[in-house]
Amino acid sequence: MHPALSVLLLTTLIGAGQGLFIALFVSELLAAGTLSPSFFVGGSALVVVFCILGLIASFFHLGHPERAWRAAAMWRSSWLSREVIALPAFMGVAALYGLAHWSGATYTLALGVLGTLLSIVLFVCTAMIYAAVKVLKEWAHPLTVVNFTLLGCASGACLATSYAVFAAPALVVPLSQAAFSLIALSLVTRGAALLRNATLKPASTLQSALGIRHPHIVQKSQGAMGGSFNTREFFHGKSPSFVRGVLTLLLFGGFVLPLILVLTAPALAFVVHYGGLLAERWYFFAEAQHPQNLYYQTVS
Amino acid sequence: MTQLALVIDLNVCVGCHACVTNCKQWNTSGAAGSLSDLDPYGADPNGTFFNRVQTFEVGEYPQTETVHFPKSCLHCEDPPCVPVCPTGASYKRKSDGIVLVDYDKCIGCKYCSWACPYGVRELDEKRQVMTKCTLCVDRIYDQSLPPERRQPSCVLACPPGARLFGDVHDPQSAVSVAIRERGGYALMPEAATRPSNHYLPRKKTTLNLRDEALYRSDNPQRIDGAPFEPNLPPIAEEL
Numbered sequence: 001m002h003p004a005l006s007v008l009l010l011t012t013l014i015g016a017g018q019g020l021f022i023a024l025f026v027s028e029l030l031a032a033g034t035l036s037p038s039f040f041v042g043g044s045a046l047v048v049v050f051c052i053l054g055l056i057a058s059f060f061h062l063g064h065p066e067r068a069w070r071a072a073a074m075w076r077s078s079w080l081s082r083e084v085i086a087l088p089a090f091m092g093v094a095a096l097y098g099l100a101h102w103s104g105a106t107y108t109l110a111l112g113v114l115g116t117l118l119s120i121v122l123f124v125c126t127a128m129i130y131a132a133v134k135v136l137k138e139w140a141h142p143l144t145v146v147n148f149t150l151l152g153c154a155s156g157a158c159l160a161t162s163y164a165v166f167a168a169p170a171l172v173v174p175l176s177q178a179a180f181s182l183i184a185l186s187l188v189t190r191g192a193a194l195l196r197n198a199t200l201k202p203a204s205t206l207q208s209a210l211g212i213r214h215p216h217i218v219q220k221s222q223g224a225m226g227g228s229f230n231t232r233e234f235f236h237g238k239s240p241s242f243v244r245g246v247l248t249l250l251l252f253g254g255f256v257l258p259l260i261l262v263l264t265a266p267a268l269a270f271v272v273h274y275g276g277l278l279a280e281r282w283y284f285f286a287e288a289q290h291p292q293n294l295y296y297q298t299v300s
Numbered sequence: 301m302t303q304l305a306l307v308i309d310l311n312v313c314v315g316c317h318a319c320v321t322n323c324k325q326w327n328t329s330g331a332a333g334s335l336s337d338l339d340p341y342g343a344d345p346n347g348t349f350f351n352r353v354q355t356f357e358v359g360e361y362p363q364t365e366t367v368h369f370p371k372s373c374l375h376c377e378d379p380p381c382v383p384v385c386p387t388g389a390s391y392k393r394k395s396d397g398i399v400l401v402d403y404d405k406c407i408g409c410k411y412c413s414w415a416c417p418y419g420v421r422e423l424d425e426k427r428q429v430m431t432k433c434t435l436c437v438d439r440i441y442d443q444s445l446p447p448e449r450r451q452p453s454c455v456l457a458c459p460p461g462a463r464l465f466g467d468v469h470d471p472q473s474a475v476s477v478a479i480r481e482r483g484g485y486a487l488m489p490e491a492a493t494r495p496s497n498h499y500l501p502r503k504k505t506t507l508n509l510r511d512e513a514l515y516r517s518d519n520p521q522r523i524d525g526a527p528f529e530p531n532l533p534p535i536a537e538e539l
Contacts, residue, residue, distance in 0.1 A: 001414070063408015063428025070405055071386035080411050081386035134380065135417040135491055203490045204417065206356075210369060211485045211499055214358045220366070223320070223352030226345040229422040233413060291488065292419025295354060295371060 001136070002233050003285035009057035011126055012155070012277045014087065015148065016270075017050030018119040019156015020163070021094050023178070025112035027160070027171060032109075037101040039168045040108070044098025046163060051091045079132050083125035090118040123149040130284075137200055138288040143193040150189055151254075154182035155270070155277055161262055162270040176262040179269065183262070187255040190280065194247075197287050204291040219298040230296050236286040243286055250279035303377065303397035303469045304435055305496035306452070307478050308370055311503055312462035315353055315368030322457030323351040323372075323433075330438050333403060336426035348424045350433040351454055367502065370463070372454070373420045373433035374487065374495035375399050381412035381421065390430070397469075397496060398437055403429045417491040435465075468496055 024043045027035065059065040071084040093115040100108045127148035130139040157179035164171040206217045222228075236243070253276025261269040327350055328335040337347035351372040358365045375392075379399050382390050389405035390412045392398070401412075401421075406429040413421040413430060421432045436452035439445065449456065455463045466475035475498075478484060484498035 061409060063410075063423065064406065067387070067405070067407045070389075071407055071409070074383075074386050074388050077383040078386045078411075080384065080409065084386060129411070132384065133414050135415065204488050208488050208490060209418075210356060210367070211487055211501065212356075212358055212367065216358070216360050218357045219354065220357050221355040223317075223354045223371075224347075224349070226339070228346065228349070228352075229413070229425075230419045233410060233423070234419065290414070290419075291417040291491070295419055 001285040001288045003282045006057045006061035008281040010054045013050050013054030015152030016155040016159050017047045019153040020159045021047045021115050021119050023157050023160035025116045040101035041098045044094050047094040079128040086122040086125045090122050136288045138197045146189045150186040154186045157182050158270040158273040161266045165267040176266050179262045183258050206294050209294040221300045222296050234290040246279050246283050254280045302467050303496050305468045307464040307475045307498045309462045309500040312460045313368045317353050318457040319454035320351050322453040326453035348422050374497040377494035380415040384411050384415045398435050401430050406430050
């Protein structure tokens with residue numbers, strides 16, 4: 001699949017925002033008395049800013065962004081539609097959570113519970129957009145949901161750690177430990193998905209795509225000389241060495257370096273982890289082999 | 301229930317692309333809007349097509365066969381592109397089973413094209429909406445056309461008649477008979493999409509005649525004066 005920058009930014013930015021919200025809520029749950037309201041107000045503002053940036057990025061993916069409101073219509077069947085509903089709901093609760101802390105309200109924990117639930121719902125919706133595409137075996141697996149959730153939580157924990165360096169130094173150590181654990185856990189689950197996808201046997205073959213039983217079939221023409229939507233949308237167009245480079249980048253930027261940085265230089269942890277996460281998302285698309293590619297092997 | 305569909309005879313298709321050309325002509329001139337071309341006369345021509353003819357070579361030299369393979373939307377009975385659409389722009393008609401896109405509702409998110417295993421949906425680069433074969437829905441019901449012309453453009457254009465059009469749910473229709481009696485098959489059955497369009501396989505025409513039959517006395521094609529072949533099974537008069 002072709003990795004579209006808008007989708008890479010959308011999924012990583014809102015993932016960081018959702019993870020940060022969960023980190024804020026857990027901080028309030030465990031250390032409410034020791035923290036000033038400004039920590040939560042600033043944190044909630046960060047959550048909303050990250051989600052707005054992700055939302056802006058997502059509009060660049062659409063051919064008709066002015067019709068985006070229509071996307072909420074088919075929530076009964078489409079995970080994309082469910083995400084379109086869950087995202088603003090989560091952003092609204094995150095904003096209310098910040099306002100409640102700012103105004104000194106007593107129901108902040110209740111909003112925190114609601115926001116955390118919506119955050120998890122949003123992780124599931126975002127991941128299911130990919131996991132529900134049955135023809136892409138690399139995506140259609142429960143690990144996709146696990147990875148979107150854990151990588152988002154790890155990203156949010158890194159963001160919370162970096163944020164705490166400036167806003168609540170007392171929280172840096174526990175948050176960095178949480179971030180370390182989440183990054184380590186996400187390394188295990190994402191590693192499992194990488195291993196699974198590396199040895200995956202495609203369900204469809206050129207034989208089943210054409211209905212011709214012969215071991216040796218070669219494409220001689222795909223019906224168009226200058227490419228088509230099919231050659232643009234479903235191929236990443238990069239060399240195998242480039243793809244291997246991205247794999248190295250995602251393993252170091254998304255896991256190895258952040259594991260060291262959260263403990264040694266927490267202020268830098270989020271930026272490095274986010275860069276690694278962009279590489280991770282790029283690879284997520286690139287490693288998905290769409291069966292339609294069987295029909296587009298040779299131009300002529 | 302009606303399920304309109306195409307049946308494509310790979311034994312007859314000569315790969316002339318007349319169906320591609322006529323499809324483009326009809327659908328780019330229709331009420332549903334143009335199928336845009338980008339840089340059509342330049343070095344890197346590009347455009348939207350509902351139907352493409354691809355060519356494959358089966359076997360290894362010298363035992364090779366060229367297979368021309370027309371590919372358009374298969375109007376699946378379980379279309380994976382429909383439930384994923386967030387706006388409801390992509391839908392399957394209950395009345396005749398045609399899978400269509402409402403261009404006024406489509407937001408151009410391309411999600412439906414990801415769900416389709418066949419790669420038959422193309423985003424129009426100028427209009428930025430998803431487009432696909434409509435089975436020429438704007439002409440097959442057109443009462444102003446004579447009944448024999450109420451067929452998809454690709455079917456009308458096909459010089460050797462490799463394309464059949466009809467209701468695959470009606471067991472007596474020409475398409476159903478063709479699928480039943482000539483080994484019609486669906487593409488990628490493992491995708492569980494239940495395509496309505498079917499393909500008829502290529503077949504070799506061979507003379508089904510055993511050597512020994514040529515030597516039998518009751519064979520009108522018997523070769524007169526042929527020498528006795530001891531390896532052949534005995535026939536009645538020689539016993």
